[in-house]
Amino acid sequence: MPTSVQRSPLLRTLVRTGLDLIFPRDCVVTGEPVEEDSPCRYLSRKGLEQVFFVKEPCCPTCGFPFFGELLASRVCPHCRELEPAFGRGRPLFLARDAGRVLVHELKYHRGRYLLPDIATLAAGSSGFCQHLAGAVLVPVPLYPRRERQRGYNQSRWLAEVFAGVAGDFEQTPGERCQVADLLTRIRDTPSQTNFDRAQREVNMRGAFGLKPGSRPDVSRRHVLVDDVFTTGATLNACARVLRRAGVERLDVATLAHG
Ligand SMILES: [Zn+2]
Numbered sequence: 288m289p290t291s292v293q294r295s296p297l298l299r300t301l302v303r304t305g306l307d308l309i310f311p312r313d314c315v316v317t318g319e320p321v322e323e324d325s326p327c328r329y330l331s332r333k334g335l336e337q338v339f340f341v342k343e344p345c346c347p348t349c350g351f352p353f354f355g356e357l358l359a360s361r362v363c364p365h366c367r368e369l370e371p372a373f374g375r376g377r378p379l380f381l382a383r384d385a386g387r388v389l390v391h392e393l394k395y396h397r398g399r400y401l402l403p404d405i406a407t408l409a410a411g412s413s414g415f416c417q418h419l420a421g422a423v424l425v426p427v428p429l430y431p432r433r434e435r436q437r438g439y440n441q442s443r444w445l446a447e448v449f450a451g452v453a454g455d456f457e458q459t460p461g462e463r464c465q466v467a468d469l470l471t472r473i474r475d476t477p478s479q480t481n482f483d484r485a486q487r488e489v490n491m492r493g494a495f496g497l498k499p500g501s502r503p504d505v506s507r508r509h510v511l512v513d514d515v516f517t518t519g520a521t522l523n524a525c526a527r528v529l530r531r532a533g534v535e536r537l538d539v540a541t542l543a544h545g
Contacts, residue, residue, distance in 0.1 A: 337385035372526035382545030419453035487520035508536035
């Protein structure tokens with residue numbers, strides 16, 4: 288049952304202001320107090336400046352921005368050897384500087400408190416929201432034991448946040464952005480942090496399946512959601528499962544790239 292604080296926006300603001308006076312909020316990136324006029328709760332203006340947002344022109348497969356030499360050649364170093372089972376990929380920002388801190392905090396430090404800020408960042412990035420609009424968002428699942436240990440799946444958190452902010456960009460009635468847990472992890476795979484591209488491909492082979500009893504609505508566009516796009520091996524393994532289940536329009540979205 289919601290408490291009176293949850294029900295009343297005024298009361299919530301008062302409680303929040305009171306808490307801010309007792310415990311000043313520090314920027315997760317710079318460690319300095321967050322200014323009153325910062326659009327984020329845990330990112331100061333200086334911290335925000337260190338977020339490298341992905342903008343066009345970027346690689347159509349993984350969303351890595353083209354600049355300088357890359358712009359001239361239009362060959363993305365991340366996707367050269369990838370045979371994507373999905374269409375377009377779009378990250379919100381690069382996993383460097385502030386972006387790396389945000390991902391790390393979310394993934395390893397129960398960073399649920401950052402979700403409202405991530406919603407603010409996503410809502411301010413029109414290309415990103417348009418990429419999500421109207422789609423069924425499918426979070427990349429964790430192995431059940433791993434999720435129990437961690438207590439959450441950060442990709443599901445992200446899918447929920449993304450579905451919330453994409454609503455404002457939707458135009459087709461009846462195609463509201465929504466989250467669907469269609470996939471399950473059937474094999475517990477070792478951490479890929481120190482694996483190269485080929486090792487990651489092998490590691491992910493047969494790691495995912497369709498969740499028992501779930502059936503994708505193949506008439507709709509689906510977007511796989513994960514925290515980071517690294518080599519695309521994990522997303523590709525998930526994409527193959529959805530393709531086999533008949534999903535034709537399939538893209539991916541991640542919080543970060545790198
Ligand atoms: Zn790419």
